[in-house]
Amino acid sequence: MAKLMIVDDEVYVLRAMMRSVDFAALGFEEVFQVMGGKEAMEILKAHSIDLIICDIEMPGMSGLELIAWVNDHYPEVETIFLTGHAEFSYAKKAVQLGSFEYLLKPVKTEELVSTVSKAIDKINENKNASQMVETSKKYRILWERQKSVVVERYWQNLLSGRIIPEASNLQAVNLPLRTDSQILPILISIEQWHKEFSLRDEDTLEYAIRNAASELLLGGFAGDIIKDENGILFALVYESSERSSNVEQLSVACRTFADACSRYFYCTVSCYIGHLVPFPELTEVYHRLIEMEQENLSNPLSVQQLNQSERSNHASKHPFVIPWSDWVILFETGNKTELLKRLDQLFAGMQEGGADTESASALYHALVYMIYHVAHKNGFSVKEWSGLRERSGELHAIRSISQLKTWAEKIIDTGSRYLESQKNESSQIIEKTKQFIKANLKDVTREKAAGYIYLNSAYLSRIFKRETGQSLIDFIINAKMDRAKILLTESSLKIVDICEEIGYENYSHFGQAFKKKVGISPVEFRKRFQNLELK
Numbered sequence: 396m397a398k399l400m401i402v403d404d405e406v407y408v409l410r411a412m413m414r415s416v417d418f419a420a421l422g423f424e425e426v427f428q429v430m431g432g433k434e435a436m437e438i439l440k441a442h443s444i445d446l447i448i449c450d451i452e453m454p455g456m457s458g459l460e461l462i463a464w465v466n467d468h469y470p471e472v473e474t475i476f477l478t479g480h481a482e483f484s485y486a487k488k489a490v491q492l493g494s495f496e497y498l499l500k501p502v503k504t505e506e507l508v509s510t511v512s513k514a515i516d517k518i519n520e521n522k523n524a525s526q527m528v529e530t531s532k533k534y535r536i537l538w539e540r541q542k543s544v545v546v547e548r549y550w551q552n553l554l555s556g557r558i559i560p561e562a563s564n565l566q567a568v569n570l571p572l573r574t575d576s577q578i579l580p581i582l583i584s585i586e587q588w589h590k591e592f593s594l595r596d597e598d599t600l601e602y603a604i605r606n607a608a609s610e611l612l613l614g615g616f617a618g619d620i621i622k623d624e625n626g627i628l629f630a631l632v633y634e635s636s637e638r639s640s641n642v643e644q645l646s647v648a649c650r651t652f653a654d655a656c657s658r659y660f661y662c663t664v665s666c667y668i669g670h671l672v673p674f675p676e677l678t679e680v681y682h683r684l685i686e687m688e689q690e691n692l693s694n695p696l697s698v699q700q701l702n703q704s705e706r707s708n709h710a711s712k713h714p715f716v717i718p719w720s721d722w723v724i725l726f727e728t729g730n731k732t733e734l735l736k737r738l739d740q741l742f743a744g745m746q747e748g749g750a751d752t753e754s755a756s757a758l759y760h761a762l763v764y765m766i767y768h769v770a771h772k773n774g775f776s777v778k779e780w781s782g783l784r785e786r787s788g789e790l791h792a793i794r795s796i797s798q799l800k801t802w803a804e805k806i807i808d809t810g811s812r813y814l815e816s817q818k819n820e821s822s823q824i825i826e827k828t829k830q831f832i833k834a835n836l837k838d839v840t841r842e843k844a845a846g847y848i849y850l851n852s853a854y855l856s857r858i859f860k861r862e863t864g865q866s867l868i869d870f871i872i873n874a875k876m877d878r879a880k881i882l883l884t885e886s887s888l889k890i891v892d893i894c895e896e897i898g899y900e901n902y903s904h905f906g907q908a909f910k911k912k913v914g915i916s917p918v919e920f921r922k923r924f925q926n927l928e929l930k
Contacts, residue, residue, distance in 0.1 A: 397445040398446075402449040408477075413428070415504045423446075431456065446514050450476075471521065474494040475494065476498065578633060581632065586664065586798060587797065587801070600660050607652060607655055614648060618633050632645070642668060683701060691795075739800075832871055880920065890905075
């Protein structure tokens with residue numbers, strides 16, 4: 396349950412709010428009604444307030460001043476401003492203070508209830524996030540204290556083929572095995588995280604997942620949870636364990652484990668169960684399990700046995716035609732909605748048709764090509780685009796159809812917004828450049844125009860040409876000629892003075908440029924205009 400404080404210097408507002416809104420139903424166990432900033436500060440010191448609904452204009456301390464103080468002392472508190480003044484400065488300051496919402500009086504009850512409900516949702520999310528941070532800290536401490544590198548390194552060396560099982564090696568790492576022992580491997584695949592985490596948080600959660608695997612998959616029987624050199628988790632169930640001989644029991648345990656990972660560790664997990672095999676055959680089964688995992692793109696959150704997978708892998712795969720040239724056009728023209736619609740259709744076909752890793756890899760590279768092609772064609776860099784520089788790259792993106800779809804949607808959304816922002820920025824640059832040129836025709840140069848907007852002159856020229864279809868030099872000349880035509884027709888200035896006005900040192904250069912652009916000399920142009928006026 397949460398605690399609410401309403402701050403307003405008008406008592407009828409407080410009473411009306413208490414009458415019209417059932418705050419208890421919204422999840423508040425206590426509601427404090429306060430008529431001034433000083434009193435509100437005392438309440439905050441004595442009680443753990445979660446949400447403040449605050450007026451802005453109050454005698455003494457204003458609502459804005461109060462919330463500024465709250466941000467300094469109780470930054471976790473959410474704020475809703477409620478005011479009768481539709482002042483832009485108020486709204487701007489409210490945004491700067493990080494308020495959840497800014498409502499104008501009189502506010503409809505439905506709108507207030509909806510806003511408070513959303514604020515409660517955010518408060519609960521923040522509390523859950525804080526709890527997760529504390530849990531992560533606990534697991535991080537345990538991880539630092541209890542991680543066992545020696546046993547894991549032994550299995551990594553064995554599975555990579557660098558060593559063979561020998562009695563002396565097994566004794567050195569204190570494993571309860573003999574060289575003729577049998578082992579049942581289970582590949583644990585973390586298919587997808589449900590939230591975005593830092594690398595450190597992912598490592599912490601993986602440690603928690605290992606603990607859960609030890610508890611739920613091994614269930615107290617002999618075995619180890621290890622990570623191979625590629626970062627893939629394996630449960631190794633030893634021959635002496637009753638669990639190693641009961642594959643059905645293992646399947647049930649794997650389903651329970653996968654469900655727990657989804658519930659508590661924010662990830663989708665699949666389990667691939669191998670055979671009980673002697674040491675010399677373990678490496679072969681290990682590689683077959685990895686192949687099995689790589690081919691399972693359409694059925695994440697699954698539990699499969701090696702025999703089942705071998706039968707299903709012989710099913711024919713239908714090739715998928717990737718219309719990347721159409722995508723390039725849609726992406727470049729900003730038609731994100733249609734592009735995502737077509738991708739959805741393709742992903743649905745891949746899901747239904749059982750796409751293999753080759754199809755997924757082809758789609759991944761087609762999308763990457765689309766991004767780079769459009770960006771470089773328009774003179775932009777993709778180095779800051781989210782999704783293209785993640786640590787896992789292609790292997791991370793194509794772990795499953797759903798993960799590839801999430802990745803594709805992410806880079807298309809980020810890329811579209813980036814392209815749009817760059818185009819908007821370019822448009823502003825072009826407009827400022829044009830204004831500067833027209834205001835400084837007498838001494839304007841390409842370099843001066845570029846210096847005015849703090850850009851390299853060559854770069855400005857490229858942007859100008861790309862956005863307008865006209866070179867920067869041509870625009871400057873045309874602007875001079877347009878000004879000259881106005882002066883020739885609307886003023887009595889001598890042509891030599893007009894030359895000087897638009898930045899030409901002598902009539903000869905001006906006359907040549909004018910005739911090239913207009914088709915006749917400045918003198919003839921003025922005469923024709925004067926003749927038209929006389930007629």
